[in-house]
Amino acid sequence: MTPDQIRLVQESFRGVVPIREAAAALFYEKLFAIDGSLRALFRETDIKKQGAKLMAALGFVVHGLSRAETILPTVQDLARRHVGYGVEEQHYATVGQALIETLDTGLGEAFTPPVREAWTAAYGLLAGVMIAAAREVQLAA
Numbered sequence: 001m002t003p004d005q006i007r008l009v010q011e012s013f014r015g016v017v018p019i020r021e022a023a024a025a026l027f028y029e030k031l032f033a034i035d036g037s038l039r040a041l042f043r044e045t046d047i048k049k050q051g052a053k054l055m056a057a058l059g060f061v062v063h064g065l066s067r068a069e070t071i072l073p074t075v076q077d078l079a080r081r082h083v084g085y086g087v088e089e090q091h092y093a094t095v096g097q098a099l100i101e102t103l104d105t106g107l108g109e110a111f112t113p114p115v116r117e118a119w120t121a122a123y124g125l126l127a128g129v130m131i132a133a134a135r136e137v138q139l140a141a
């Protein structure tokens with residue numbers, strides 16, 4: 001990611017914070033619309049609490065993008081835990097699509113093409129790290 005992309009992600013996330021509860025609900029609505037089978041991963045989950053966790057994790061990652069080396073171990077641990085929840089590699093693309101659609105809806109006109117590109121790059125970085133960590137767990141099993 002370029003410094004400008006990091007700045008765009010961080011600045012645009014400030015627009016998400018005030019609507020974080022609605023954004024989280026919208027995210028899961030979009031996620032389940034894209035792939036209804038993912039609902040099964042959340043059958044024992046309070047989706048509102050899960051949404052708060054999602055927004056906290058996003059905030060952690062967004063704020064740490066300018067020093068990625070400090071957040072990567074936490075992101076890798078998160079991915080390893082997600083393997084145990086039943087998350088599979090192909091789910092990362094679905095989550096990315098739901099995230100981008102949520103940001104598009106939530107930010108409206110502020111979700112410009114450069115902001116979309118920056119978020120796509122950020123998610124690509126995050127997903128790549130998480131997928132690699134998940135593969136390590138699967139290979140060790």
